[in-house]
Amino acid sequence: MFGKVLVANRGEIAVRVMAACEELGIETVAVYSDADRNGGHVEYADEAYNVGPPPASESYLDQAEIVDVAQRADADAIHPGYGFLAENAAFAARVEAADGITWVGPPSDAMETLGEKTKARTVMQEAGVPVVPGTTDPVDDPEEVRQLGEEYGYPIAIKAEGGGGGRGMKIVRSEAEVEDALESAKREGEAYFDNDSVYVEKYLEAPKHIEVQVLADEHGNVRHLGERDCSLQRRQQKVIEEAPSPALDAELREEIGEAARQGVREAGYTNAGTVEFLVEDGEFYFMEVNTRIQVEHTVTEEVTGIDIVRWQLRVAADEELDFAQDDVEIEGHAVEYRINAENPAEDFAPTPGPLETYEPPSSIGVRLDHAVAQGDEIGGDYDSMIAKLIVTGEDRDHCLDRSKRALDHFTVEGVHTTIPFHLLMLDDERFVGGDHTTKYLDEELDDEA
């Protein structure tokens, strides 16, 4: 096992990874920008190194600086967390090439392959995983797109190869829109991802967003840890995630889990990852793979009892998964509420400021992943997440009931937060009924606007 690990991140995920390191007897190294000098993750670490000024590009994204600190600190491995360099295959390759430093994540070539949307679709198709009907090669001729529109039937989606998250998707509802949509999708791809390649898929109008957590070691063992339902999103930003999904029955759960396993095995993937699917009318379709630990990994940990971050470190240190697929059991229900310094009344606009009051709840079934304390200044340099409130219960109703009390007793003053929004959702019949789709929130909030 590693003696010392550098966590190339900040905030709650940096603390989460360091906690897993401590449990394994591993010393921890933090990196911080000038803005995070007093950050929670800096206090938590055994050692801390400044890596530059606040802009991420000059600190948390400075690959050479981070590898240099790892060497100076004599770290045996680097864990990237999520965001920043977590899905940067070039950085992974750089760490793999650095003597004496192990990358805690998938092999850089698997990241490369699965990070390219069309390559990922090809790998999944070869593994027999259903993918959204679409092209596996880029398209750039309007006539070709029009033919695909006839073949799939409108609406279709034109997606940027380098896209992901909320950006890089144009919905085309008729032949007349093809030319302009293709143009702007290519332009946006070039602007945001430095890659103007685009491909076409049949657009599913109102799918559920279901993602499967996978864990694979370097000895050929591949496990799935069940699914998460991330269908409650605002402009493709996740707000609430839960496990298991209220939308899947046991048969579909099994099918999706096995498909994710097969796809990841085929791709030569190791460590933790997430296979994302769209589910509509009882059918599931591969969408993309996230080659990192995700914000919402917590709900899977709560319902399986498996510490995913701990396994990331153990797998990177060449240990074997010591459980079979049949040992993975989903027990109870967990929901994660992202407590962001944002104003739901201003369409979730970030609201930096002083954390004048910060009194989180604590009771049975309440987990808090955070790195802030009362009196901290919530800055605007990075993402707006203050904490993740993860609530568990015997079943979904029990979990939602407990959630209300936990959120009611979560007092934050000095900044706006998403707490009032979460309380609103807990009274929303669509959400409580569990049949909301990825479009629900946009339709609800845009209609009101």
Ligand SMILES: Nc1ncc2cc(-c3cccc4ccccc34)c(N3CC[C@@H](N)C3)nc2n1
């Ligand atoms: N063919 C096809 N049909 C429907 C889709 C619907 C979405 C989508 C649109 C809006 C919100 C979403 C939330 C979770 C998952 C997907 C979405 C979607 N996304 C959103 C961002 C990127 N991850 C892919 N791709 C789709 N692709």
Ligand SMILES: [Ca+2]
């Ligand atoms: Ca190395």
